[in-house]
Amino acid sequence: MGVMRIAELSERSGVPVPTIKYYLREGLLHRGELTSRNQARYGEAHLRRLSLVRALTDVGGLPVAAVREVLAHVDAPRSSTHNLLGRVLDAIPPAGQDGSPEEEDLARAQELVRDRGWNCHPDDPAVEGLAAVLAGYRRTGHPLGEEYLVRYAEAVEQVARVDLDTLRDTEELDEIIEGAVVGTVLGDALLAALRRLAQSRESALRAPGREN
Amino acid sequence: MGVMRIAELSERSGVPVPTIKYYLREGLLHRGELTSRNQARYGEAHLRRLSLVRALTDVGGLPVAAVREVLAHVDAPRSSTHNLLGRVLDAIPPAGQDGSPEEEDLARAQELVRDRGWNCHPDDPAVEGLAAVLAGYRRTGHPLGEEYLVRYAEAVEQVARVDLDTLRDTEELDEIIEGAVVGTVLGDALLAALRRLAQSRESALRAPGREN
């Protein structure tokens, strides 16, 4: 049951055989154990990895190259547990970091990080990502007011506490790492979906007149 | 100053002329006012629209087809203001709705919506998007616990209140609509970037031993 060939791996995962071969080539999936020149055996670990890859691409929307990057950190040998989470999370691209921010936006992003006591190292790519988003607000003629930015930051601190709490239950280190990756990448999609629903609700609450 | 030809529009927006022509073909940008068979004039409105398009694609990561969809709602004539925001927000794809959820996940998503009193219409695509994300958590072997889901929902309600508050300052209806679009699409990227930073901070706080 636990040992299978590629056809069964394909059937159980729902991923076509040629796509599995593609993932093998791209290094998203470890090669099976070769029993002869043209026979390899795959196990439950391959099946789980395949599910992870599909979740990151389909739900998380990560490009294949980014998935490889992230999985390299999942697979990396861990010498110490010290701030390992931080380094793994650094490897996950902030989704939409295109568009170069200007000095103005970068300074504002760094100021927010400082004011909230998020003393991350200043070359964190997420700071630049934040600046790029602020630049987007400004360039479209809808600059984000300071008050709102702070309130978003407060809400997000609450989110981050939940993020870290979800990892508490787990004992195994490998599981914690994978849980952090899943929680971070799928979490963005989760928050986006929940946000749409909460926006609709809040919008309806404030609408003058009747319900709906 | 306000009236220009395509070369100046390109220079001021930073978007190459062939790309502007491509956006014109795709209907992301209104055609300029034709003064003869091969001369058109563009104005400040075109410049702002171009900035909006680039923000939605580069920062928000929306595909061109989705941008066209969204802008159709921005441009639509508004007969009434009633729950107009809700309908505009519906048009924005929840980013990563691939991967079909199963009955189990759909039921859980609907249950959450009901429990929190988010009485949206049950065919809201965001509900299905939420279910798809929950399916991703489950299939990777990291199912999201009920407690955590509820805590995310609470945080997101706070976010939605900020979202709606950012629109209060504005008088003009067109500006409100555009602000809602920008706030929703760029907001996802904003929250993702802030979340990475807050995660790093929270992770460092909980790490045993020294700082960093």
Added chain:
DNA sequence: TCCTTTCGGATAGTAGAACTATCTACTGTA
């Protein structure tokens, strides 16, 4: 043992998205 099926690995081809380049006919301006 023979024979059909399946396999691993390599190479090549495909579909869609987002541009980018070229072409033609025309035109405002120096």
Added chain:
DNA sequence: TACAGTAGATAGTTCTACTATCCGAAAGGA
């Protein structure tokens, strides 16, 4: 009148994520 600039059309490019074929070899049933 020469010429750089323009609108609109069509065709080509680049990148990503697959998908299809091929080959030689091994597996598995009759």
